[in-house]
Amino acid sequence: ILNVEQSPQSLHVQEGDSTNFTCSFPSSNFYALHWYRWETAKSPEALFVMTLNGDEKKKGRISATLNTKEGYSYLYIKGSQPEDSATYLCAFAGDGNYQLIWGAGTKLIIKP
């Protein structure tokens, strides 16, 4: 059974601080790793789709790295702002399969 683990489950961060969290996924038959942000009462929004080992993607203050050999990805948020409060989901795609296997998410709460 393929499993995607995210840690921590939840995180409280002071506004202005930087933070990061982890997504662990199977290291075999890798095709892609997705990151999404899901704000309360909104749709999950795609942040990154990563396919290459060593890849690093950036969108504003948010960046992500990928290690397919050891099966993990980190999401970093620099200088957290209240609007960063959301649940961050990662999902693994194997073997060119469009079906994603999802982690349970990391809920990020930014304290003013």
Next chain:
Amino acid sequence: DVKVTQSSRYLVKRTGEKVFLECVQDMDHENMFWYRQDPGLGLRLIYFSYDVKMKEKGDIPEGYSVSREKKERFSLILESASTNQTSMYLCASTPGGYGYTFGSGTRLTVV
């Protein structure tokens, strides 16, 4: 702005009722998905479709069926709603190999 639209944001139904959840996308995507999301769990795939009139079971299809008569519309049907189907239901679409576009979700409560 491209989008996926789910017909209801909140829905309350009685046990045993037949429930229809509708999802429409305007991006001409081939692939559409229905998920449910429960606290502490990742999104779980109920059914998906790669083309019109095509459907494939996901990880938890029991108690559900789907219909895809037109490319843009993918419907989830709860044949006889039960309390354990109380959940958040999310529809998504993708052209394949890219990020998914999600609807805003339907929070279904079965009483």
